[in-house]
Amino acid sequence: MKAIATLLLVLIGLVGFCLTQADEGPTVHLPGSQVLGILADGVDSFYGMPYAESPAGRNRLKRPVKRTKPLGDFDATTFAPACPQGHFGAIKFDEPWHKRTVNVFNVDSVDKADNFDSNLARWDAANPVQTSEDCLTITVQRPAGIKAGDNLPVLLMLAGYSFVMGTPYRYNVTSFIKFGADIEQPFVLVTVNYRTGPWGFLPGEQMLGSSNLGLRDQRMSMEWASDNIAAFGGDPDKIVLWGHASGGVSVFDHLVISGGNATYKDRKLFRGAIMSSGSLLPAEAMDSKKGNEIYSDVTGVLTPHFRPDLPHYKDSLQALREAPYSDFVQATNVFPGALSAEAMRLVYVPRPDDDLIRHSQEVLLKDNMFVPVPMIFGTQEDEGTIFAQKQTSVNNTRRLMKYLRGHYFHNISNSRMEDFLKNYHTKPLDGSPYGTGSEFESWVGRKRLSSVIGDVFFTIPQRIAMSLIASAQPELPIWGYQAAYDYRNNATSMLGTAHGSFEAMIFETDDYVSSYATKTTRRYLLNFLYDLNPNKRHLDLATWPKWTVEEPKLLKFNKSGLSTLLEVEGERGYTFMKKHLEMFRI
Structure with a gap:
């Protein structure tokens, strides 16, 4: 705050x-x-x-x-x-x-x-x-x-x-x-x-x-x-x-x-x-059952049944277009905010429409239907912590399954979700923020939920996207990073290197003023901007390895140094989610 x-x-x-x-x-x-x-x-x-x-x-x-x-x-x-x-x-x-x-x-x-x-x-x-x-x-x-x-x-x-x-x-x-x-x-x-x-x-x-x-x-x-x-x-x-x-x-x-x-x-x-902190986001189609339910929930607020003071419209879309601004806002806010206790609600997202986005993103990648330009992908070590602060009732595997299926992934069965969650231990020691031992387990299951949210929406989709791109275009240069500069062991941060901190770091906000992470990361990004290669200039910087299917290496931005992180096949839920990606469409 x-x-x-x-x-x-x-x-x-x-x-x-x-x-x-x-x-x-x-x-x-x-x-x-x-x-x-x-x-x-x-x-x-x-x-x-x-x-x-x-x-x-x-x-x-x-x-x-x-x-x-x-x-x-x-x-x-x-x-x-x-x-x-x-x-x-x-x-x-x-x-x-x-x-x-x-x-x-x-x-x-x-x-x-x-x-x-x-x-x-x-x-x-x-x-x-x-x-x-x-x-x-x-x-x-x-x-x-x-x-x-x-x-x-x-x-x-x-x-x-x-x-x-x-x-x-x-x-x-x-x-x-x-x-x-x-x-x-x-x-x-x-x-x-x-x-x-x-x-x-x-x-x-x-x-x-x-x-x-x-x-x-x-x-x-x-x-x-x-x-x-x-x-x-x-x-x-x-x-x-x-x-x-x-x-x-x-x-x-x-x-x-x-x-x-x-x-x-x-x-x-x-x-x-x-x-x-964002790349591949598998989603149901615009006219899917979920898409239509969202539309109906919104337009339902503007019907005479709910609001008898509103005029009658010939169709629901006309109602949305002609409704007073305040009524439109109230109708579309029927869903909780991203930081609410209910869920990180991702309802208003890009979706396949058979027009602008012709198929689900992963299908387009597999079919080599993407712009082949050099790319940098990256995530924070603790992407999920800010989205798992209030879900205090999600404190065992059964409730976690119900939470994930009810709020996000309707296409996955209980048994499949249970298989996926076997990759995430219940011990706080293994949860996010990582490297903090048993600290910050303010309610049972908090660190496990943080790990799952961080993985299913950020870390794993990025890894899948990089793998599909590299497989389709092996010669295309791509680089990946993981940021861990806010790592504090048994100290004051319950969020770790949280979602949003990369942008704050680049723009030198608060604790990042004149920081090692800010100076170093800016130089890599500007190298890429100039030469489409983060290593082309400032040769005093550590070499950022390219990411390949054979050697999926990330550059890890630490608080006072850099290191190389090798992504391990099957780490946490990656293998399962990649195999069953269609079940994880929101």
């Missing part, structure tokens, strides 16, 4: 600083447009340039439409509204679970912050910027003094949190951009607002014509970057995608979208991909 509070203060300070610039802002010329940015602390920023028409009003839940009208004289000196953000933590819409749970943190404070209004905008406690449905904008930032023709490599970042949040404004990126300039590897950073949650990933048969809208937004923003980034000093032929968490899953989806076609105007939209 201290980290969150500090982050809020930093971001609020940044908003104020943007409004009080002392230096003359930079200007960029686009066709028919002049864009005014802001110079602050050695970084030029151009905020909130629209890449698509507004998806608000009756355009809700429709495919994005590319903006073709010039921006004219455009003021890009302040943050644009972020897209509406779903709830990540526990709030009032998570009834009735919080009546049964003791010591749920932050419920009251989040409740007070979630005041929806009729102007289609609200203030989000976790994101201190205004949000609006009219939100499809892109931000470009670069070292001061960079100009058109400098042709710097471009890092296009997709932020994300469980596909219910995705604002790029959560971190102060200035230190990362200045770090690149200081080590003579300057780069242009692009961040994107795209629709998340039900606005971007509502499933159901009725959504097949407007499926995976968040991914379509992202792809359109990449096309904008391809067309315009040269004017900001970037090279459109040197764009590398980077995504964290659900942003990493998004990057992975862009590898397989349209059967692996990422060409736009005879140019590749990106030449490399970095996926942190």
Whole structure:
């Protein structure tokens, strides 16, 4: 909570600083447009340039439409509204679970912050910027003094949190951009607002014509970057995608979208991909039983039976598109947040639609239908700990089986799930956070649940994805890492090296300021951005081995050093999950 509070203060300070610039802002010329940015602390920023028409009003839940009208004289000196953000933590819409749970943190404070209004905008406690449905904008930032023709490599970042949040404004990126300039590897950073949650990933048969809208937004923003980034000093032929968490899953989806076609105007939209704490996410189809049930649960809230004050609509999709904003939000929040006691609910996620994503991701990989670009994959050592803080009743194998099957994996039988869980010992010594002995078992089964969640959603899918890619394209260079720089043995951290800490480390938040991990990892990533090889420059760094099927080696980022980790076939539940992956589709 201290980290969150500090982050809020930093971001609020940044908003104020943007409004009080002392230096003359930079200007960029686009066709028919002049864009005014802001110079602050050695970084030029151009905020909130629209890449698509507004998806608000009756355009809700429709495919994005590319903006073709010039921006004219455009003021890009302040943050644009972020897209509406779903709830990540526990709030009032998570009834009735919080009546049964003791010591749920932050419920009251989040409740007070979630005041929806009729102007289609609200203030989000976790994101201190205004949000609006009219939100499809892109931000470009670069070292001061960079100009058109400098042709710097471009890092296009997709932020994300469980596909219910995705604002790029959560971190102060200035230190990362200045770090690149200081080590003579300057780069242009692009961040994107795209629709998340039900606005971007509502499933159901009725959504097949407007499926995976968040991914379509992202792809359109990449096309904008391809067309315009040269004017900001970037090279459109040197764009590398980077995504964290659900942003990493998004990057992975862009590898397989349209059967692996990422060409736009005879140019590749990106030449490399970095996926942190998210990659392969097997999911049921848009029109599957589960997808249709989610859609029905949402639209049911907008029927006259539940809300007799609402008008009658000819169909449910029209009801969703025309409902007042506050009613739409209430309807789509029928599912608990990602940090609720019920589950890490992953309902609003990319799903196969026989269009943008033609088949399940692993099928496309096996069929060699993906963009063959150099890649980096990575996870934190303790990905599952933040998602296993309140499920105190999941304290034996029977209840764990019921929990996993009921909330996530409907396609797996009790016997199969029991076989899978045999890979996870009940002793706290073997659980996550790893390497902490019997510490932090605050309730029976907590560390076991943390291990399972970390593996089934992060570690094992990444390993499967790397294996399938390497098998299909043996010569394609890929690298993998595991981060363990927050390892504390019998000390103060019950989360270990948790989900989300990689992004915080890259942007030098709180404890990561001037840390060994930050300096080292940034240099590897910038090497990759420049040369599609993390080892090409800064030869004083330890060699990062390529990941191959024969030698599946990861680079392990420790608090004060580096080591090589060899992934072992069959480690925990890997072999079982790979063999029965279709049973683990959410």
